[in-house]
Structure formats: structure tokens, C-alpha cells
Amino acid sequence: xxxxxxxxxxxxxxxxxxxxxxxxxxxxxxxxxxxxxxxxxxxxxxxxxxxxxxxxxxxxxxxxxxxxxxxxxxxxxxxxxxxxxxxxxxxxxxxxxxxxxxxxxxxxxxxxxxxxxxxxxxxxxxxxxxxxxxxxxxxxxxxxxxxxxxxxxxxxxxxxxxxxxxxxxxxxxxxxxxxxxxxxxxxxxxxxxxxxxxxxxxxxxx
Amino acid sequence: xxxxxxxxxxxxxxxxxxxxxxxxxxxxxxxxxxxxxxxxxxxxxxxxxxxxxxxxxxxxxxxxxxxxxxxxxxxxxxxxxxxxxxxxxxxxxxxxxxxxxxxxxxxxxxxxxxxxxxxxxxxxxxxxxxxxxxxxxxxxxxxxxxxxxxxxxxxxxxxxxxxxxxxxxxxxxxxxxxxxxxxxxxxxxxxxxxxxxxxxxxxxxxxxxxxxxxxxxxxxxxxxxxxxxxxxxxxxxxxxxxxxxxxxxxxxxxxxxxxxxxxxxxxxxxxxxxxxxxxxxxxxxxxxxxxxxxxxxxxxxxxxxxxxxxxxxxxxxxxxxxxxxxxxxxxxxxxxxxxxxxxxxxxxxxxxxxxxxxxxxxxxxxxxxxxxxxxxxxxxxxxxxxxxxxxxxxxxxxxxxxxxxxxxxxxxxxxxxxxxxxxxxxxxxxxxxxxxxxxxxxxxxxxxxxxxxxxxxxxxxxxxxxxxxxxxxxxxxxxxxxxxxxxxxxxxxxxxxxxxxxxxxxxxxxxxxxxxxxxxxxxxxxxxxxxxxxxxxxxxxxxxxxxxxxxxxxxxxxxxxxxxxxxxxxxxxxxxxxxxxxxxxxxxxxxxxxxxxxxxxxxxxxxxxxxxxxxxxxxxxxxxxxxxxxxxxxxxxxxxxxxxxxxxxxxxxxxx
Ligand code: HEM
Ligand SMILES: [Cu+2]
Numbered sequence: 001x002x003x004x005x006x007x008x009x010x011x012x013x014x015x016x017x018x019x020x021x022x023x024x025x026x027x028x029x030x031x032x033x034x035x036x037x038x039x040x041x042x043x044x045x046x047x048x049x050x051x052x053x054x055x056x057x058x059x060x061x062x063x064x065x066x067x068x069x070x071x072x073x074x075x076x077x078x079x080x081x082x083x084x085x086x087x088x089x090x091x092x093x094x095x096x097x098x099x100x101x102x103x104x105x106x107x108x109x110x111x112x113x114x115x116x117x118x119x120x121x122x123x124x125x126x127x128x129x130x131x132x133x134x135x136x137x138x139x140x141x142x143x144x145x146x147x148x149x150x151x152x153x154x155x156x157x158x159x160x161x162x163x164x165x166x167x168x169x170x171x172x173x174x175x176x177x178x179x180x181x182x183x184x185x186x187x188x189x190x191x192x193x194x195x196x197x198x199x200x201x202x203x204x205x206x
Numbered sequence: 207x208x209x210x211x212x213x214x215x216x217x218x219x220x221x222x223x224x225x226x227x228x229x230x231x232x233x234x235x236x237x238x239x240x241x242x243x244x245x246x247x248x249x250x251x252x253x254x255x256x257x258x259x260x261x262x263x264x265x266x267x268x269x270x271x272x273x274x275x276x277x278x279x280x281x282x283x284x285x286x287x288x289x290x291x292x293x294x295x296x297x298x299x300x301x302x303x304x305x306x307x308x309x310x311x312x313x314x315x316x317x318x319x320x321x322x323x324x325x326x327x328x329x330x331x332x333x334x335x336x337x338x339x340x341x342x343x344x345x346x347x348x349x350x351x352x353x354x355x356x357x358x359x360x361x362x363x364x365x366x367x368x369x370x371x372x373x374x375x376x377x378x379x380x381x382x383x384x385x386x387x388x389x390x391x392x393x394x395x396x397x398x399x400x401x402x403x404x405x406x407x408x409x410x411x412x413x414x415x416x417x418x419x420x421x422x423x424x425x426x427x428x429x430x431x432x433x434x435x436x437x438x439x440x441x442x443x444x445x446x447x448x449x450x451x452x453x454x455x456x457x458x459x460x461x462x463x464x465x466x467x468x469x470x471x472x473x474x475x476x477x478x479x480x481x482x483x484x485x486x487x488x489x490x491x492x493x494x495x496x497x498x499x500x501x502x503x504x505x506x507x508x509x510x511x512x513x514x515x516x517x518x519x520x521x522x523x524x525x526x527x528x529x530x531x532x533x534x535x536x537x538x539x540x541x542x543x544x545x546x547x548x549x550x551x552x553x554x555x556x557x558x559x560x561x562x563x564x565x566x567x568x569x570x571x572x573x574x575x576x577x578x579x580x581x582x583x584x585x586x587x588x589x590x591x592x593x594x595x596x597x598x599x600x601x602x603x604x605x606x607x608x609x610x611x612x613x614x615x616x617x618x619x620x621x622x623x624x625x626x627x628x629x630x631x632x633x634x635x636x637x638x639x640x641x642x643x644x645x646x647x648x649x650x651x652x653x654x655x656x657x658x659x660x661x662x663x664x665x666x667x668x669x670x671x672x673x674x675x676x677x678x679x680x681x682x683x684x685x686x687x688x689x690x691x692x693x694x695x696x697x698x699x700x701x702x703x704x705x706x707x708x709x710x711x712x713x714x715x716x717x718x719x720x721x722x723x724x725x726x727x728x729x730x731x732x733x734x735x736x737x738x739x740x741x742x743x744x745x746x747x748x749x750x751x752x753x754x755x756x757x758x759x760x761x762x763x764x765x766x767x768x769x770x771x772x773x774x775x776x777x778x779x780x781x782x783x784x785x786x787x788x789x790x791x792x793x794x795x796x797x798x799x800x801x802x803x804x805x806x807x808x809x810x811x812x813x814x815x816x817x818x819x820x821x822x823x824x825x826x827x828x829x830x831x832x833x834x835x836x837x838x839x840x841x842x843x844x845x846x847x848x849x850x851x852x853x854x855x856x857x858x859x860x861x862x
Contacts, residue, residue: 021339026421033412033446034412037447040450040451041450041454044451044454044455044484048469048480048484051480052480055468055475056475133465135468136474139467140469143461143467157830161834161837164838178837
């Protein structure tokens with residue numbers, strides 16, 4: 001912090017300070033705090049899932065419904081999309097708008113396929129009698145995994161919105177900040193998925 | 207058709223209770239008056255431009271405080287109704303169901319819609335000024351937080367006249383709060399009212415964390431930060447970690463009720479105890495969220511009115527940070543009696559008692575600050591002094607309660623009620639009153655006359671002890687909480703009667719405060735306050751009262767803990783800071799999106815409350831459109847030219 005203060009003093013000496021505190025840097029910090037709150041949110045959902053996962057009340061049991069090939073495909077797709085979102089940021093840093101938008105499109109398509117696969121999986125489970133209201137365990141499962149899915153879907157809408165802004169305005173300080181934030185968000189969703197994979201799916205089938 | 211309409215109306219509106227008809231009429235008259243007055247004086251445009259769309263942190267702070275005082279009134283009326291019901295045995299003023307609703311709304315409103323916004327109001331008005339900043343980190347988000355809080359609170363309050371109030375207690379334990387036990391819409395109002403305002407609270411927490419980390423004046427290192435700002439910082443850390451827990455807990459409860467899930471139900475594998483754990487993981491830190499800023503206020507006041515540096519600055523900072531950490535490890539003391547086992551109980555009993563240590567440190571620091579100080583007895587200082595004994599007693603009864611075996615005895619008795627009111631009123635309410643009196647001139651530019659304020663002070667304080675001391679006794683005699691009536695044979699009536707008198711005395715104290723403020727507004731022209739009416743120590747006193755919209759014409763420095771005090775000393779010695787040139791100031795533009803988006807949240811919440819999916823979807827769609835509109839708007843700021851700053855400064859400084 002002393003460093004930041006020193007930097008600030010420097011600005012001041014140069015007479016460039018209009019009460020600006022590098023808005024982009026503040027946005028990123030704010031976003032990190034938001035991510036912390038999201039971590040807590042997911043932790044609570046994980047905790048409820050762990051407490052309730054065996055309370056299937058005589059209904060179908062989650063571990064017998066999990067189809068690993070689908071889950072592995074989802075994992076692969078999401079990890080790849082995280083990688084392509086990284087490529088998008090790289091393109092941005094080189095100032096290549098076109099490439100940036102293209103990588104974002106690839107990322108969004110991968111994200112959408114992830115969601116599609118997940119929905120398909122959910123529908124299958126419901127067909128086998130494991131629906132939201134069946135038991136505490138089913139509700140906890142769908143809520144936890146569904147919340148992650150909802151995050152991904154909102155991220156998709158957001159990303160599409162940003163593509164339009166990039167088209168219109170190109171790479172500016174503001175759009176750059178927005179892309180940095182969404183890529184952070186996207187990586188975060190990836191990390192959450194890794195936890196889902198291990199706690200819900202892998203530990204579920206083992 | 208008419209029949210069906212009638213049937214709908216009788217379910218939609220709460221009917222059959224004269225008290226509620228009275229409220230209907232009162233609300234109707236108030237609404238009509240407001241609309242008429244605004245139209246008559248052609249003030250709609252003014253209201254919209256200056257308040258509803260503002261992103262100025264000082265105005266947002268004022269709106270928070272006004273809303274909070276209105277909620278204090280509402281919660282206070284609830285309290286007086288309960289005390290009336292309990293004044294004599296076998297009273298028939300509130301029926302049991304109605305009594306349940308009243309204590310539920312009282313508790314919820316007091317903590318979430320009175321204490322929280324009062325606190326956020328003080329954050330908003332003071333923190334940027336204390337750290338020498340022009341604004342908060344995210345002004346738009348700040349406005350959004352306020353409107354989310356406000357419309358969430360309105361949604362909750364609506365339950366009184368539309369649909370019916372929640373009645374499962376302020377923490378809504380299942381199974382009472384489940385569909386099986388509360389089939390009406392009251393619980394839904396509780397969930398959505400709190401959920402919407404809770405999102406706002408979380409955003410405020412994040413906003414102030416970034417503000418404090420990134421926007422301090424040059425030279426203001428961490429250990430030079432004013433104490434109130436430190437208290438806000440530690441509070442925001444707790445908010446960041448605690449509020450998401452509340453969000454999820456309420457969401458799960460709603461999924462149980464609305465989507466047929468089984469998180470906390472008694473059937474199909476649900477686990478009500480999990481709710482109780484979760485809600486207290488938020489609930490106990492919440493108590494420290496509301497009390498820490500009050501500690502910050504006291505620190506500022508004690509040092510200003512003793513004209514001394516705060517004693518033990520560093521230990522004060524560490525005490526706050528330790529409290530915010532420990533507050534997360536005490537939650538189970540709220541259910542010692544629910545069979546978690548001796549080891550678990552012992553752990554939580556110890557952590558709870560540990561919190562007394564940093565708290566004690568703070569109290570000693572305040573006392574040492576006063577020791578040999580030149581103390582002035584203005585109202586902010588009086589409230590601070592009244593707080594100290596009150597909090598010591600409250601803290602000691604709290605330690606008694608934290609002894610797990612003893613809690614088996616006191617659990618859910620009036621002893622507990624007396625304890626937590628002592629801490630909440632003595633700590634939180636007294637603290638925020640002190641803060642309001644202290645910063646009033648800075649907020650409004652005029653000073654309140656102290657005479658009525660002293661009347662208010664004494665009636666509140668005497669009323670407080672008359673009200674709550676008897677409750678300790680009656681609790682030990684076996685009276686349990688949430689009891690709507692009792693018989694003559696219990697031997698409790700005298701104490702209850704006295705307690706009710708005390709409650710009404712506090713009501714009178716509140717009226718004195720209202721009178722004091724009304725009187726001040728009437729005479730505000732003659733009561734003009736200077737920039738530094740209390741001979742203050744921190745940066746907010748270095749600028750005119752009220753602060754201009756850009757706060758500081760030139761960015762100040764913050765090299766000392768009591769920077770403004772040191773500055774005054776230097777000036778007395780003839781050392782003046784170098785003249786700095788003015789520069790155009792960068793400001794955020796007003797925006798109507800926060801208000802409109804919150805209205806859509808309200809619509810969505812209302813839809814969910816009544817299970818009208820179309821309406822909920824409509825509301826959420828509106829929310830989404832507002833977000834997109836914001837994301838696509840790039841024209842969000844402007845510059846105040848130097849000339850205008852010069853003119854503003856001249857007129858503000860000229861008059862002091
Ligand atoms: C101003 C004077 C006040 C009076 C006379 C008063 C009185 C009461 C009464 C009679 C009850 C119900 C006790 C029962 O039957 O269980 C109650 C409960 C409660 N009060 Fe107050 N109160 C006051 C202020 C406050 C304040 C300032 C707060 C918080 C900041 C607060 C928070 C609560 C809570 C959380 C409950 C528990 C509600 C529940 O059981 O669900 N009260 N109060
Ligand atoms: Cu507690």
C-alpha cells in the first residue's frame with residue numbers, strides 16, 4: 001500500500017491527478033472481492049451437498065446415475081474454453097481485435113456446448129426418477145451443479161454483450177478492463193468445476 | 207366475477223384487524239400527502255434529479271439514515287405494542303398469532319432495516335471524507351446498493367397490509383418457516399425482502415473495501431487511518447464473508463417453499479438443524495457487523511471531545527481485526543442446548559469468551575483516552591459515556607450466557623432478551639445516535655441545539671434501564687421469550703409493568719429527538735455550522751459543512767493519524783501548506799439505472815412472494831435489461847471546471 005501511496009504522490013507531483021485512482025485497477029480488485037463472496041456461496045452449497053448427499057429417502061441414488069463419459073466430456077470442454085479465453089486475452093494484449101473476438105466466439109461456443117451437455121444429463125436423471133423434489137440429496141445435487149451452470153450461462157450472455165462492444169469500440173482502456181474481468185470470471189468457473197468434478201462426481205462414483 | 211374479485215382482495219389485503227385498518231388509512235393518507243405536496247410545489251423533477259438518481263455518496267448516506275430512522279419508528283411501534291400486551295397478565299390486545307408477527311417483524315426490521323442502513327449511512331457520509339477521497343470506489347454500485355436495500359425493506363414492510371406478515375421469528379427457523387407450518391406468503395416476504403436488500407449490503411461491503419484500500423489520501427498509510435475507517439474496514443471484511451452465507455441460506459429456504467426441494471424439511475431427508483447452523487454462521491457475525499462501526503464512532507468522539515490522541519491506536523486496530531476473525535467461530539453458542547455434544551459446546555464457549563478480551567481492551571483504551579483529557583459534554587460525548595457502563599453490563603451478562611451449562615438455564619428466557627437488547631441498544635443504537643449527532647453539522651451544515659437533545663438523552667437512558675433491568679429478573683424467575691401472555695399466578699406482572707413504562711420512556715426520548723431535528727430544520731439559518739464545529743481531528747473537518755459535491759477542492763495529504771489536528775497546530779505556528787493549483791475534478795454522472803433496476807427487483811420479489819411466475823420473470827427480465835443498458839453506457843462521467851470550483855469554494859468558505 002505504501003507503494004500505491006507513493007505512486008499516487010508521484011501522480012500528484014506531475015499534476016495529473018483528478019481524483020483518478022486508476023479505475024480499471026479498482027474494478028479488478030472489486031471483482032476479486034466479488035469472487036471471494038462467490039467462493040463462500042459455493043462453499044455453502046458444497047457443504048449442504050456433503051451433508052445431504054446420502055439422504056435419498058428411499059429414492060434413486062446419485063452415484064448410480066452418474067455417467068462418467070458425459071462428465072469427462074464436460075470437463076474437457078470447459079477446460080478448453082478456459083484455455084481459449086486465455087488466448088483471447090493474449091490477442092487483446094497484442095492489440096488484435098479480430099482475433100480477440102474470434103477467440104471469444106470459440107470460448108462462448110464451448111461454454112454453450114458445456115451447458116447443453118449438462119442439461120441433457122439432468123434430463124436423463126429426471127427420466128430415471130431422480131428429480132429436483134425427489135429427496136434432499138437430489139435437491140442438493142441439482143442446486144449445486146445448477147448454480148454453477150447458471151453462472152456459466154450468465155457469463156455467456158455477458159461475453160456476447162462484450163463482443164458487440166468490442167466490435168463497436170475496439171480495444172480501449174474500458175473494454176480491456178471488461179475483458180480482463182470476464183476472463184477472470186471464466187477461469188474461476190473452471191476452478192469451481194474442478195471441485196464439482198472431484199467432490200460430486202469422482203467421490204460420488206467411488 | 208365480482209365475487210371472485212372480492213375473494214381475491216380478502217386474501218390479498220390483510221383484513222379483520224382494526225390495527226391494520228388503521229395502518230391502511232395512515233399509509234394511504236401519507237402517500238396522498240407526499241404526492242400532493244410534491245406536485246403542489248413542483249418538486250418531482252427536483253426529487254428525481256437530486257435524490258432518486260444521485261450517485262453522490264453524501265446524499266446516499268443521508269437517504270440511508272432517513273430510511274433507517276423511519277424503520278426505527280416502525281420497529282419501535284412494534285416494540286411498544288408488544289410491551290403493551292405484556293404490561294398486565296391476561297391482556298387481550300394482541301392475539302398470539304399477531305404477537306408472533308409483531309416480534310418477528312420487530313426483530314427483522316431493527317437489525318436488517320434499521321441498524322444496517324444507519325451504519326451504511328454513516329459509512330457513506332464519512333468514510334470518503336475521512337480518507338480524503340472524492341468518492342467511493344464504485345459510485346454507481348453504491349447507488350444501486352441503496353436502492354436495493356430500500357426496495358427490499360419496502361417489500362418486507364408491505365407484508366403488513368398485503369398478504370400477511372411472517373411469524374417464524376427474526377431468523378425464521380424451519381420447520382416453522384417451511385410451507386408445512388407457514389403456508390401463507392408472510393415467509394416469502396421475509397425471504398425476498400431480506401434477499402434483495404442483502405445483495406445491496408454485500409455490494410456495499412465490497413465497495414468500501416476497495417475504497418479504503420485504493421482511495422486513501424497520499425501519505426495515509428494503514429496505520430495512519432482514522433479509527434472509524436478502520437472499523438468500517440473490519441466490518442466490511444465480515445460482510446464479505448458472512449453475507450453470501452445468508453444469501454444461500456435464504457435461497458435454499460425459498461427453494462424448499464417454492465420449488466419443492468427438501469433442504470430443511472422434516473420429510474424426504476431434509477435437515478432443519480443445517481439451517482440453524484447456516485443462519486447463525488451469518489447471524490452471529492452480523493451482530494459484530496452492526497457493533498464494530500459503533501466502536502469506531504466512539505473512538506472518534508472520545509478523542510475529539512477529550513482533545514487527545516486516541517490511547518492505544520494500534521491495540522485498537524488489532525482488537526477490531528481480531529473481533530472480526532473470532533466472530534466467525536462463535537455461532538454455535540446460539541444452540542448449546544440442541545445436542546451438539548460437550549466438546550463442540552466447550553469450543554464455542556471458549557471462543558465466545560475470548561471475544562471479551564479485545565472488547566475489554568477497547569473499553570480501557572477509551573477510558574485512558576479520557577483520563578486527563580479536557581472533556582466537553584456535548585451530546586455525542588454523552589451518548590458515548592452512557593454506552594460504556596451499558597456495554598460492560600451487557601457484556602458481562604453475555605459472558606454468563608456463553609457458559610454452556612448456564613445457558614441451559616437461561617436459554618430463551620427474558621434474561622437473554624435483556625442481554626441482547628442491552629448490547630444492541632447500548633452499543634449499536636447509542637453508537638449510531640452519537641455518530642449522527644457528531645456528524646450532523648458536517649452532513650447538513652447546521653448545528654442542532656443541544657437542549658432538546660439532552661432531554662432525549664436522559665429519557666432514553668432512564669427508559670432503557672427501567673425497561674430492561676426488570677427483564678433480567680423476570681427471566682431468572684422463569685419467564686420465557688416469545689410469550690404472548692401470562693397469568694396472575696406467575697408473579698411476573700409488577701416487573702413487566704415497570705418494563706413497559708421504561709419502553710414508553712424510550713418512545714418519549716425518540717419524540718424528543720424528532721422535535722430536536724424539526725426545531726433545527728426550522729431554525730437552520732441561524733444555526734449555521736462552520737467546517738469544524740467540534741474542533742475535530744480528522745480530515746472530514748478540514749472542508750466546509752456541508753461538504754461540496756466534490757469533497758476536496760485539492761487532494762489532501764494524510765500523513766498523521768489526526769491529520770487535521772496536526773495541520774491546525776502547524777498553522778498556529780505559522781506554517782502553512784503550499785498553495786496548490788486547482789484542477790478540473792472528475793465526477794461520475796447521475797444515473798437512473800440503480801433506481802429502475804431496484805424497482806424491477808421489487809417487482810420480481812413481489813412475483814415470487816405470491817408465486818406469480820409471469821411477474822417474477824418480468825421483473826428479472828427488467829433487471830437484465832438494466833444491466834445490459836449499464837454495460838453498454840460509456841458516457842458516465844464529467845469534469846467540474848476550475849471556475850466552478852472556485853465559485854463554490856468562495857461561497858462556502860465565505861460564509862464560515
Ligand atoms: C427501543 C426499545 C425496544 C424495545 C422496548 C424492545 C422490545 C422487544 C420485545 C418486547 C421483544 C419480544 C420479546 C419476546 O417476546 O420474545 C423484542 C424482541 C427482539 N428485539 Fe427488541 N426492543 C427494542 C429495541 C430493539 C433494537 C434496537 C433491536 C436491534 C437492533 C432489537 C432487536 C430485537 C430482536 C432481534 C428481537 C427478537 C425477535 C424474535 O424473537 O424473533 N430490539 N424486543
Ligand atoms: Cu452469537
